[in-house]
Amino acid sequence: MSHPVDSDVSAVRTYIEQHRAAFLDDLAEWLRIPSVSAQPDHAADVRRSADWLAAKLRETGFPTVEVWATEGAPAVFAEWPANDPAAPTVLVYGHHDVQPAAREDGWGSDPFEPVVRGNRLHARGAADDKGQVFFHTLGVRAHLATTGRAAPAVHLKMLVEGEEESGSVHFRDLVEEHADRLASDAVIVSDTGMWAEDTPTVCTGMRGLAECEIHFHGPDQDIHSGSFGGAVPNPATAIARLVAALHDDHARVTIPGFYDGVTELTDRERELLAELPFDEERWLRTAKSYATHGEAGHTTLERVWTRPTAEVNGIGGGYQGPGSKTVVPASAMVKLSFRLVAGQDPDHIEKIVRDWTADRVPAGIRHRITFAAATRPCLTPLDHPALQSVVRAMGRAFGKPVRYTREGGSGPAADLQDVLGAPVLFLGISVPSDGWHAPNEKVEIDLLLKGVETTAHLWGDLAENWRHES
Amino acid sequence: MSHPVDSDVSAVRTYIEQHRAAFLDDLAEWLRIPSVSAQPDHAADVRRSADWLAAKLRETGFPTVEVWATEGAPAVFAEWPANDPAAPTVLVYGHHDVQPAAREDGWGSDPFEPVVRGNRLHARGAADDKGQVFFHTLGVRAHLATTGRAAPAVHLKMLVEGEEESGSVHFRDLVEEHADRLASDAVIVSDTGMWAEDTPTVCTGMRGLAECEIHFHGPDQDIHSGSFGGAVPNPATAIARLVAALHDDHARVTIPGFYDGVTELTDRERELLAELPFDEERWLRTAKSYATHGEAGHTTLERVWTRPTAEVNGIGGGYQGPGSKTVVPASAMVKLSFRLVAGQDPDHIEKIVRDWTADRVPAGIRHRITFAAATRPCLTPLDHPALQSVVRAMGRAFGKPVRYTREGGSGPAADLQDVLGAPVLFLGISVPSDGWHAPNEKVEIDLLLKGVETTAHLWGDLAENWRHES
Numbered sequence: 042m043s044h045p046v047d048s049d050v051s052a053v054r055t056y057i058e059q060h061r062a063a064f065l066d067d068l069a070e071w072l073r074i075p076s077v078s079a080q081p082d083h084a085a086d087v088r089r090s091a092d093w094l095a096a097k098l099r100e101t102g103f104p105t106v107e108v109w110a111t112e113g114a115p116a117v118f119a120e121w122p123a124n125d126p127a128a129p130t131v132l133v134y135g136h137h138d139v140q141p142a143a144r145e146d147g148w149g150s151d152p153f154e155p156v157v158r159g160n161r162l163h164a165r166g167a168a169d170d171k172g173q174v175f176f177h178t179l180g181v182r183a184h185l186a187t188t189g190r191a192a193p194a195v196h197l198k199m200l201v202e203g204e205e206e207s208g209s210v211h212f213r214d215l216v217e218e219h220a221d222r223l224a225s226d227a228v229i230v231s232d233t234g235m236w237a238e239d240t241p242t243v244c245t246g247m248r249g250l251a252e253c254e255i256h257f258h259g260p261d262q263d264i265h266s267g268s269f270g271g272a273v274p275n276p277a278t279a280i281a282r283l284v285a286a287l288h289d290d291h292a293r294v295t296i297p298g299f300y301d302g303v304t305e306l307t308d309r310e311r312e313l314l315a316e317l318p319f320d321e322e323r324w325l326r327t328a329k330s331y332a333t334h335g336e337a338g339h340t341t342l343e344r345v346w347t348r349p350t351a352e353v354n355g356i357g358g359g360y361q362g363p364g365s366k367t368v369v370p371a372s373a374m375v376k377l378s379f380r381l382v383a384g385q386d387p388d389h390i391e392k393i394v395r396d397w398t399a400d401r402v403p404a405g406i407r408h409r410i411t412f413a414a415a416t417r418p419c420l421t422p423l424d425h426p427a428l429q430s431v432v433r434a435m436g437r438a439f440g441k442p443v444r445y446t447r448e449g450g451s452g453p454a455a456d457l458q459d460v461l462g463a464p465v466l467f468l469g470i471s472v473p474s475d476g477w478h479a480p481n482e483k484v485e486i487d488l489l490l491k492g493v494e495t496t497a498h499l500w501g502d503l504a505e506n507w508r509h510e511s
Numbered sequence: 512m513s514h515p516v517d518s519d520v521s522a523v524r525t526y527i528e529q530h531r532a533a534f535l536d537d538l539a540e541w542l543r544i545p546s547v548s549a550q551p552d553h554a555a556d557v558r559r560s561a562d563w564l565a566a567k568l569r570e571t572g573f574p575t576v577e578v579w580a581t582e583g584a585p586a587v588f589a590e591w592p593a594n595d596p597a598a599p600t601v602l603v604y605g606h607h608d609v610q611p612a613a614r615e616d617g618w619g620s621d622p623f624e625p626v627v628r629g630n631r632l633h634a635r636g637a638a639d640d641k642g643q644v645f646f647h648t649l650g651v652r653a654h655l656a657t658t659g660r661a662a663p664a665v666h667l668k669m670l671v672e673g674e675e676e677s678g679s680v681h682f683r684d685l686v687e688e689h690a691d692r693l694a695s696d697a698v699i700v701s702d703t704g705m706w707a708e709d710t711p712t713v714c715t716g717m718r719g720l721a722e723c724e725i726h727f728h729g730p731d732q733d734i735h736s737g738s739f740g741g742a743v744p745n746p747a748t749a750i751a752r753l754v755a756a757l758h759d760d761h762a763r764v765t766i767p768g769f770y771d772g773v774t775e776l777t778d779r780e781r782e783l784l785a786e787l788p789f790d791e792e793r794w795l796r797t798a799k800s801y802a803t804h805g806e807a808g809h810t811t812l813e814r815v816w817t818r819p820t821a822e823v824n825g826i827g828g829g830y831q832g833p834g835s836k837t838v839v840p841a842s843a844m845v846k847l848s849f850r851l852v853a854g855q856d857p858d859h860i861e862k863i864v865r866d867w868t869a870d871r872v873p874a875g876i877r878h879r880i881t882f883a884a885a886t887r888p889c890l891t892p893l894d895h896p897a898l899q900s901v902v903r904a905m906g907r908a909f910g911k912p913v914r915y916t917r918e919g920g921s922g923p924a925a926d927l928q929d930v931l932g933a934p935v936l937f938l939g940i941s942v943p944s945d946g947w948h949a950p951n952e953k954v955e956i957d958l959l960l961k962g963v964e965t966t967a968h969l970w971g972d973l974a975e976n977w978r979h980e981s
Contacts (some may be wrong), residue, residue, distance in 0.1 A: 071527055075631075110542070159739055189970040213943075221644075248737060250737070250837065252835045252837070254835075259800060259801075260798060260799040261799040261800075262592075262799045263798070264798055264799055265920065266822045266824060266848055266850070267718060267720070267850060267918075267919045267920025267921055268798075268815065269798045269800070269815060269919070269921055270815070270820050270822040270848070270850055270919065271805050271806065271814045271815055271819075271820035271822065271850065272798075272803055272804070272805045272811045272814040272815045272817055273795075273798050273800040273802070273803060273804055273805075274800070274802060274804040275822060277754075277823035277824075277825070277845075278754060278755075278757070278758070278822075278823045279769045280519055280751075280826075281750075281751040281752075281754035281755050281826065281845075282751075282754070282755040283824065284747075284748060284751035284752070285748075285751050285752040285754070285755030285756070286755070287748070288748070305958075317575055325743075326896060327740075328730060328734055328739045328742075328743050329730040329731040329732055330729060330730045330731075330734070330739070330743040330744070330875060331729075331874075331875040331876075331877070332743070332744060332874040332875025332876075333743060333875070334739050334742070334744040334873065334874065335742045335743075336741065336854055341742045344741045344742040345738065345739060345740070345742045346739055348741055349741075349875075350736075350740050350741035352736045352741065352745055352748075352837075352839060353745055353747035353748045353751065353828070353829060353836060353840070354736060354747075354829050354830050354835065354836055354837070354838055354839075354840070355747070355828065355829035355830035355831045355838075355840065356747045356750075356751065356827065356828050356829060356831075356843060357826065357827045357828070357831040358823075358825065358826050358827070359823060359824050359825035359826060359846070360824050360825035360846060361825045361827040361844075361846075363824075364883075365722045365724075365824065365846060365848065365883055366824055366825070366846075367720065367722070367822075367824055367848050367920075368824055368825075369824075370823070370824070370825065373826060374748075374831075376829070376830060376831075376835060376836075378736055378835065378837050380736070380737060380740055380741065396675055403802075403804060404801075404802040404804065405800055405801040405802025405803070405804055406801075407801070413834075413835055448737075449737045449738050449739070449740065449741075450735065450737025450738055450837075451737055451837075471939075472952050497700055
């Protein structure tokens with residue numbers, strides 16, 4: 042079903058080799074801007090980072106580049122139309138803000154003074170996410186140069202936000218405000234990674250998230266457990282019983298309707314996940330945990346990537362200080378989060394959790410439950426033509442079979458899916474050892490250039506194999 | 512089986528009436544000493560309170576009065592031997608320290624400047640416990656004056672500690688150190704109350720207490736619930752499941768062996784408890800609670816007084832701040848207390864709780880459990896001759912039938928029982944409205960004088976009806 046594409050692997054590599062030094066120098070310049078969105082005293086740096094990127098995208102050739110203000114940090118939008126009006130429109134998503142970093146956290150060098158050691162470029166943001174945003178600049182130039190085009194084979198848009206590391210609090214509003222400008226046939230998120238340096242992978246989905254906080258109120262104040270204990274309901278016991286009832290003995294969530302609509306893995310998807318070289322001991326070390334535990338009938342990777350969960354993020358009630366205090370606590374609370382998978386609707390989840398909780402509140406306990414804004418799950422079918430283009434482009438760049446992963450976490454890309462109605466694809470070249478959010482964050486330079494190479498092949502493949510039917 | 516006693520009700524009343532004014536003046540003087548043991552800047556006041564009491568006991572006629580130092584606040588010991596060496600020895604227990612109190616907490620007058628309003632004497636310590644210690648001074652004098660004795664009919668000892676309101680931390684050591692001096696056939700605790708102003712009662716037992724703290728450790732640090740959630744054990748979920756497993760659906764404790772040896776209520780004891788004018792609505796208001804809840808097959812009073820419990824005093828784990836944090840917590844903990852009743856052994860309880868917990872720790876969770884020093888339960892059989900003497904003496908003083916209660920809390924009196932091997936009896940005249948530990952604490956003056964009157968009858972009755980068999 043796939044057609045040959047017009048990009049040439051060796052021509053692309055030659056082009057990248059010629060421009061590699063300038064590309065890395067430019068990236069280093071951007072990495073020197075400490076665009077830490079969570080720290081108010083770096084607000085000017087975040088703005089400077091947006092301006093720097095906007096200038097570089099103009100230099101790259103994007104005819105339209107705008108810095109979009111938000112209530113918080115600015116985002117950068119760029120657009121480069123294809124000459125063929127029937128070409129598909131692709132929106133690349135990334136972010137230009139970074140996590141906080143300080144030398145004394147354990148960095149071997151200044152986190153905002155990039156250092157190359159062997160194949161590694163160390164700096165805050167090298168992998169998360171400046172490096173992965175930046176490979177698109179050289180990628181589109183390689184695409185043009187090696188195909189002789191004046192414009193990309195697809196309508197190319199980029200949206201690079203400035204608040205991802207501080208919760209993307211204004212992102213949904215931004216996307217809704219500019220929905221017309223952002224309209225696209227597919228979203229390509231370059232803010233993720235691959236399985237391992239020697240195992241190129243594409244991520245095909247991301248879990249969603251519903252979060253709530255449940256408070257149980259018993260006595261009007263803490264009361265004496267000698268005088269009253271054993272004869273009135275204890276809200277801490279009651280909330281523990283609620284939490285305990287969340288899962289059955291097979292670690293399945295017991296809330297009626299919780300699995301309604303869940304898209305089960307196909308046999309093919311299971312096989313594909315099983316092809317990944319998974320080492321449970323190594324995975325446990327990454328999880329800093331001492332055993333695996335989860336829903337019966339599923340492997341560890343299936344559990345974290347493809348199955349919905351109910352997790353306690355925090356629980357509290359009564360006296361938690363040193364020593365003892367013999368009270369029946371006045372109240373107790375639990376913070377729950379539910380990871381959702383394709384087919385699950387956060388509104389439905391909220392409703393059934395509310396009903397299930399209300400049904401289980403003991404007599405004499407008053408309860409309150411509040412939900413935060415939910416994030417929907419994303420899942421791209423394996424046979425989606427755009428996904429197949431990503432897989433082919435990556436395969437040409439890496440010269441290896443590309444395998445499939447998913448993402449267990451939840452991210453703002455789901456807002457793009459929801460508002461724009463476009464499928465979300467993931468193109469990332471970071472590896473687990475890159476140390477996102479940690480000291481000595483780095484990116485593997487070879488992989489960064491494989492990212493460039495992938496996009497150099499991608500736009501032509503997409504235009505060729507996924508005609509926009511309108 | 513009971514013999515007539517030599518005290519005369521009207522003679523006792525006349526004597527008390529004659530000395531009432533001086534008695535109340537003396538008590539007021541003592542109440543002016545702010546003997547707050549929990550506040551270090553009142554340490555000198557606590558010492559002054561002990562010295563004041565020692566002087567007053569000497570003035571009362573006790574031939575031996577000593578102030579016993581501890582690592583903390585001093586206790587007062589007094590001894591007045593009977594002329595008959597075969598007379599039983601009785602140790603009265605109380606405390607001379609008080610709870611903190613400040614005008615701005617809501618007091619209508621200075622908490623350390625006693626005020627009489629109608630039948631009520633308001634001051635910190637009026638009921639808890641200076642008033643109830645002090646009625647023994649006039650009581651023994653009335654006993655002597657109205658019977659023409661030179662010494663009490665029993666070997667009378669008093670131990671008035673100075674740290675009850677700050678946890679009696681040195682009390683056990685004090686009792687063990689002076690066990691020979693404190694040796695007695697019965698302990699009479701005057702630090703409790705009666706059911707109501709118009710319902711004189713004696714308390715026949717007190718629950719014991721075992722306390723532990725259980726920690727569950729999962730990942731080495733909080734981990735991302737998106738990346739790992741659903742595939743590793745969550746210690747907060749695990750501790751909730753442990754807590755939920757503590758009770759069955761009948762609110763009975765499920766730990767195997769928990770009820771081993773429990774002294775069940777006799778039919779007579781159940782009848783006696785049922786005779787109390789119990790108003791559940793009023794009780795719930797006192798408990799500041801909205802429903803009763805407890806072990807099936809037992810009334811509310813049976814639950815708080817006669818049944819062992821497992822209660823959560825505190826629970827905590829993960830993120831408890833505002834908003835959300837999507838983590839699988841590194842750890843969670845619960846503080847549990849077990850109220851114990853006669854027949855239960857705290858060492859056995861500790862062992863079975865440890866075993867039960869260890870059996871329920873999921874794979875991948877490491878646990879730690881620590882127990883605090885336990886307090887044993889006390890229970891005096893209804894037919895104990897000393898208890899019958901207390902009931903008769905109280906009945907003569909009040910001119911009403913005396914009913915039976917128990918105490919759901921746990922107290923240092925259990926140390927006296929354990930170290931001295933003597934049964935613990937309770938003689939208290941405080942009523943629930945006295946406001947222990949609260950602003951505007953008061954004692955009903957009429958009831959205080961009924962306390963005097965009760966002891967004026969008690970010592971003769973005890974000597975007559977409970978000969979020391981040695």
